[in-house]
Amino acid sequence: MGSMQGIITKQGNQPLFTFGVISDVQYADIPDGKSFLGVPRYYRHSFNVLQRAVQKWNQKRPTFVVNFGDVVDGYCPKDQSLTAVSKIVDEFNTFDGHVYHMIGNHCLYNLPREKLLPMLKISRRDNLAYYDFSPVPEYRFVVLDGYDISAIGWPKDHRNSLDAINFLNQKNPNTDKNNPNGLMGLEKRFLMFNGAVGKAQLQWLDHVLWEATKSNQKVVVCCHIPLDPVASSTTALLWNYDEVMSVIHRYDCVKACIAGHDHKGGHSIDSHGVHHRVLEAALECPPGTDAYGFVDVFHDRLELNGIGRMKSTDMEFFL
Numbered sequence: 416m417g418s419m420q421g422i423i424t425k426q427g428n429q430p431l432f433t434f435g436v437i438s439d440v441q442y443a444d445i446p447d448g449k450s451f452l453g454v455p456r457y458y459r460h461s462f463n464v465l466q467r468a469v470q471k472w473n474q475k476r477p478t479f480v481v482n483f484g485d486v487v488d489g490y491c492p493k494d495q496s497l498t499a500v501s502k503i504v505d506e507f508n509t510f511d512g513h514v515y516h517m518i519g520n521h522c523l524y525n526l527p528r529e530k531l532l533p534m535l536k537i538s539r540r541d542n543l544a545y546y547d548f549s550p551v552p553e554y555r556f557v558v559l560d561g562y563d564i565s566a567i568g569w570p571k572d573h574r575n576s577l578d579a580i581n582f583l584n585q586k587n588p589n590t591d592k593n594n595p596n597g598l599m600g601l602e603k604r605f606l607m608f609n610g611a612v613g614k615a616q617l618q619w620l621d622h623v624l625w626e627a628t629k630s631n632q633k634v635v636v637c638c639h640i641p642l643d644p645v646a647s648s649t650t651a652l653l654w655n656y657d658e659v660m661s662v663i664h665r666y667d668c669v670k671a672c673i674a675g676h677d678h679k680g681g682h683s684i685d686s687h688g689v690h691h692r693v694l695e696a697a698l699e700c701p702p703g704t705d706a707y708g709f710v711d712v713f714h715d716r717l718e719l720n721g722i723g724r725m726k727s728t729d730m731e732f733f734l
């Protein structure tokens with residue numbers, strides 16, 4: 416009986432599916448360096464982290480992988496951008512399954528959208544980079560484009576670029592628009608390395624969540640830029656995280672929002688019971704260490720099994 420119970424419990428603990436995660440590889444063929452605030456960055460070693468991640472994913476065979484953006488670093492010499500992005504994408508392609516990519520600021524420092532998106536197999540009209548997919552009927556994944564309204568990645572005369580520059584000029588008085596000096600509290604997010612989800616994307620999100628609710632689906636929202644001030648440094652937040660969250664909070668279907676960008680990582684549960692998990696960066700792994708993971712998906716929770724510097728997190732659903 417004891418062993419019967421054991422078997423029953425174990426079967427009940429089988430995930431519906433598992434997906435792999437990694438963020439901020441920020442590869443470049445340049446010597447180790449530091450962030451502006453002095454945190455070490457290992458630009459070449461991050462490729463080894465990705466290699467080990469793919470190796471483990473191929474052993475354990477998650478259903479798919481999500482890459483949370485910033486595949487190459489802004490310091491990558493620009494005549495090497497294409498080679499560096501190709502090298503990373505080729506490595507992801509050795510995973511024996513589908514890899515869902517999203518764009519980050521560092522990707523856009525290297526290549527314009529029209530070059531980058533086909534390489535990342537993000538194919539939408541007008542170089543837009545948001546999409547959704549449903550790996551099983553019970554779940555839907557939404558991938559947001561946090562650099563929809565952005566001063567990076569669009570041609571200089573593009574409406575979204577002009578709107579972003581105008582917005583930054585209003586919100587950030589510093590000459591270096593990445594400098595948060597003088598900004599107070601949540602205003603510190605108004606930096607050029609962040610961006611916003613535009614109006615059309617917000618309407619699309621609302622529609623996807625309405626459909627998911629109608630179909631009784633649970634939703635996981637993925638975005639390079641974090642959406643919750645408790646899970647993330649203020650300087651790394653999406654400009655209009657509040658607008659995005661108010662769309663998300665209209666419905667009960669979103670169970671977790673997962674992001675990258677704020678390299679130290681974080682976790683919070685917001686006022687509506689939505690989990691926010693910011694993933695630790697591959698770039699900041701000292702040689703020989705790792706940061707990637709496997710997320711087991713159940714009816715009532717997500718379990719992130721982190722490898723190395725990526726912390727494990729149980730995300731139980733409230734509703």
Ligand SMILES: Nc1ccn([C@@H]2O[C@H](COP(=O)(O)O)[C@@H](O)[C@H]2O)c(=O)n1
Pocket residue numbers: 449450451452591593594595608
């Ligand atoms: N406190 C800060 C942080 C950053 N900056 C500016 O942002 C650029 C990128 O920062 P990283 O953390 O990615 O190195 C940096 O070069 C600075 O221009 C800042 O001014 N103050």
Ligand SMILES: O=P(O)(O)OC[C@H](O)CO
Pocket residue numbers: 520521608648650651676677678
């Ligand atoms: O995208 P990065 O590497 O410039 O870093 C962004 C910071 O993590 C925001 O705090």
